[in-house]
Amino acid sequence: MTKWAVELKDVKKxxxxxxxxxxxxxxxxxQVTPGEFLAIAGPSGSGKTTLLNIIGGLDRADAGEVLVxxxxxxxxxxxxxxxxxxxxxxxxxxxYNLLPVLTALENAEFTLLLQGVPVKQRKERxxxxxxxxxxxxxxxxxxxxxxxxxxxRVAVARAMVTEPALILxxxxxxxxxxxxxxxxxxxxxxxxxxxxxxxxxxTHDPLVMERARRLIRMRDGQIASDVTHAGQTL
Amino acid sequence: xxSILLLVKIGWRNLWRNPRxxxxxxxxxxxxxxxxxxxxxxxxxxxxxxxxxxxxxxTGHVVIQAQGYQDTGSxxxxxxxxxxxxxxxxxxxxxxxxxxxGMSPRLLASGLLNSAVNASGVSMMGVNPKExxxxxxxxxxxxxxxxxxxxxxxxxxxxxxxxxxxxxxVGGKVVxxxxxxxxxxxxxxxxxxxxxxxxxxxxxxxxxxGIEAIDxxxxxxPLAEAQGLLGVPNRVNQVAVLLxxxxxxRMVARKLRExxxxxxxxxxxxxxxxxxxxxxxxxxxxxxxVTNGVVLAMVGLGILNTILMRVLERRYEFGLCAAxxxxxxxxxxxxxxxxxxxxxxxxxxxxxxxxxxxxxxxxAGLDLRWFFKSSxxxxxxxxxxxxxxxxxxxxxxxxxIVFLTATVISFYPALKAARTELPGALQVx
Numbered sequence: 082m083t084k085w086a087v088e089l090k091d092v093k094k095x096x097x098x099x100x101x102x103x104x105x106x107x108x109x110x111x112q113v114t115p116g117e118f119l120a121i122a123g124p125s126g127s128g129k130t131t132l133l134n135i136i137g138g139l140d141r142a143d144a145g146e147v148l149v150x151x152x153x154x155x156x157x158x159x160x161x162x163x164x165x166x167x168x169x170x171x172x173x174x175x176x177y178n179l180l181p182v183l184t185a186l187e188n189a190e191f192t193l194l195l196q197g198v199p200v201k202q203r204k205e206r207x208x209x210x211x212x213x214x215x216x217x218x219x220x221x222x223x224x225x226x227x228x229x230x231x232x233x234r235v236a237v238a239r240a241m242v243t244e245p246a247l248i249l250x251x252x253x254x255x256x257x258x259x260x261x262x263x264x265x266x267x268x269x270x271x272x273x274x275x276x277x278x279x280x281x282x283x284t285h286d287p288l289v290m291e292r293a294r295r296l297i298r299m300r301d302g303q304i305a306s307d308v309t310h311a312g313q314t315l
Numbered sequence: 316x317x318s319i320l321l322l323v324k325i326g327w328r329n330l331w332r333n334p335r336x337x338x339x340x341x342x343x344x345x346x347x348x349x350x351x352x353x354x355x356x357x358x359x360x361x362x363x364x365x366x367x368x369x370x371x372x373x374t375g376h377v378v379i380q381a382q383g384y385q386d387t388g389s390x391x392x393x394x395x396x397x398x399x400x401x402x403x404x405x406x407x408x409x410x411x412x413x414x415x416x417g418m419s420p421r422l423l424a425s426g427l428l429n430s431a432v433n434a435s436g437v438s439m440m441g442v443n444p445k446e447x448x449x450x451x452x453x454x455x456x457x458x459x460x461x462x463x464x465x466x467x468x469x470x471x472x473x474x475x476x477x478x479x480x481x482x483x484x485v486g487g488k489v490v491x492x493x494x495x496x497x498x499x500x501x502x503x504x505x506x507x508x509x510x511x512x513x514x515x516x517x518x519x520x521x522x523x524x525g526i527e528a529i530d531x532x533x534x535x536x537p538l539a540e541a542q543g544l545l546g547v548p549n550r551v552n553q554v555a556v557l558l559x560x561x562x563x564x565r566m567v568a569r570k571l572r573e574x575x576x577x578x579x580x581x582x583x584x585x586x587x588x589x590x591x592x593x594x595x596x597x598x599x600x601x602x603x604x605v606t607n608g609v610v611l612a613m614v615g616l617g618i619l620n621t622i623l624m625r626v627l628e629r630r631y632e633f634g635l636c637a638a639x640x641x642x643x644x645x646x647x648x649x650x651x652x653x654x655x656x657x658x659x660x661x662x663x664x665x666x667x668x669x670x671x672x673x674x675x676x677x678x679a680g681l682d683l684r685w686f687f688k689s690s691x692x693x694x695x696x697x698x699x700x701x702x703x704x705x706x707x708x709x710x711x712x713x714x715x716i717v718f719l720t721a722t723v724i725s726f727y728p729a730l731k732a733a734r735t736e737l738p739g740a741l742q743v744x
Binding site (some may be wrong): 130134137139140159160163164165166167168172174177178180181182183191192194195197239 | 632645
């Protein structure tokens, strides 16, 4: 059993458009301990999203090793990657997180359904989470009938409900006002503490960075700094 | 299984994100099925009418003739005397009586019909009026006078064109001239073999079929009179058999061949007796398949366009689903489910409209008389009002073909969805 939730060893990624090459990650080495609440900050183009995509198996690195719970994602075929995402990872994106034709409840139980979890168990788990994060009584609303903050909370609930090893959130507060963003962060923190779920999220909002217990700053595809909230530099 | 239901549910709900668009698309596709049903119904109906008319103006569904008659048309080829009795006994047996509508022995010959003002070559048909009524349409198409009566020993019915040419009316006198025939197996009765014979006939009735070839040439007279004129008492050269259902033609012909085995006769179905007509149906069907292929292609392209547009519009959603762990095959199932749901709605609409149209055309018919203005063309060989006929099998096959086409075509957009690439599909800006 590995001691890291995520481990990256000299990970490199370059995007190519015709003859133009744009290096997105220039040798990232990183370890994430289970239960961490980690923020990745940096300006646009610094490689935050690429890093999250590679950790989440949404994209593949050109070089290096990407291990999630000890599994080398570079070696997994596409089908296995999909299975890993379904069983062990949760995702929260910047916006448009939900399927518009499903209700909040159906969106939240979507991944459970795909996992084949029985209906009673599904409902119980979702209801519990909804109560926990303040979504009670909104179960039957469609995304179009929810505010931006409520939609993001449903997305967090969907990511959490399968009890994953790791939740990856790509700028989850980017489209929210500061009050709603703070409330969402509180929900994420609360879940992190209560369930010991590892959270890795990207942001360029200083307010959100402050809430992280570990903050990695990126610049030009490299880690510029890696600081814990207690002031320890890793 | 649960996940398939979820995917189908998502597909179904996706259809109703734009209800107007979905309904318009379904209506367009449904109209494709409607057109298909109307086209097939009218085609089958017109074929049925054509066959019905052709067999009733011609040979019946099954015809028994002397061996070689079909190829030579020689009027000297008479049926052996026992054929009529054997056929009559068999066709009225317990096994066949529900299949039989009527049978009529006929003596055919050519002759010259003279009136006081003109003369015209004719095809004469000696018939038993009672039996001919059950088989031929001519007795039903009398427009002046009356058809031959059962006990009538003399008299003739002629077509309206012939009456006009000869300038005769009902009750008028005509003289029929013909050459006496003698089959090799029949002894001459009064030594007039091959000699010209004539008889004076009074016009009993004038008919109009709308078919010029019949109205201007075919005359019917009592069988005994024809036999006497031609010098072949108690002989005929054709037995026309009319059945309740056309589909029994082959079976009846086969059984009759068995019954008449060893006798030098040929038993033909109407398709064999009238090969040109049968071939025209084949050609008609082929042309119809091409037309229906075009309709199906339009339906298919409609489905393809709609579903493909929906897939391309929802690239992000497919990316999201893939990111959450949906496998490519599940994405494809979602799209196919959506496509099948759209097809099901289209088929329901198409069936309602198509069967409604079919009911209208089956009862009121498609009246083509407006097309021909006030006068029908002289060579018209079909009723100007076509009544649609659509079997359950035709409906089922049409629905099945449209469903299959839509399903096969939905594989392409499904493939597109299955090939959703990450993380590219998740890029919003």
